[in-house]
Amino acid sequence: MQLIKDVLIKIIDYSLPGQGPIDEHGGLTTFDCNKSNLEVYDYMKNVSKTLFGSNLLMDFIAQKGFGGLSDFTDFFYMYPGAAKLIDTRVIGAIYQYLGAGAKIDFAGLAAFNMDEKAGELINYSGLFHHDSVGSRLKLFFPLNPEGNRDYPTAYISGTHKLKWKTYINPVNSNGSRIPDELLKLYSDVSKNEKVVPFGTSYLFDTNGIHSGCYRPSSQPRLVVQMEFSNRKSLLVRGKVGPSQFNLHSTAYEHFSELKLLRRSNIKRQSDDNYLHIGRSNRRNILNLSDVLKESE
């Protein structure tokens, strides 16, 4: 069965355009506060301040083990202005890489507990890996006031085109996920470490080799995340495809204008709330609104 999946993923990836600025290295800085929309930058700065200033949220995140993830799926309902991180230039790059049929699969906030006192590290994304699904794009916008300086995302330039023998990517008996021989081919891995400063977002093909970094810190790591895939890819890629998340009507309208939404996956809830339906394949379906509510 896996063999069939592997072959199908290769065929689909072969059919993607794979062009434009993302194709050069496999990753692209898509938002830069020095050059991009200042209004969006100020908005994100306020969101960062609000979230890091919430004791309720910080306490909630701290309950998880070291590296533990809380996935908040209503971030774009609470903070719809973040949808503007995707503008026509970014869309252009996504379409050039994945094809004009590319859609948004997920939009939310990932929060990682970085306090080592919370136990053994429980997150394997800190090891070099690929996401087991072939080509799809993920966008990271760190909300930490210092950006992801202490928790950089490392991306090995040029590895987005690797055709894996199998797309299964577990931890091996030697404690790694990518063979050392392969990593050695990319002589200076550390040069490829991307420090994404606050006010900057990074969009990359998760078929390429990447890793998070889990340096202990009293501050949690908060990352706005979005995922994009080509519509052709849904059947064969385990974790790729529409997930469940909420959108405020203004975020819904923005994504809708950019033709990023699958109409059949949108359910209007109440006046301002749109539910994007899909597989609940996030590890947690958590509402930021519930956590923040008590602070009102």
Ligand SMILES: [Fe+2]
């Ligand atoms: Fe990953």
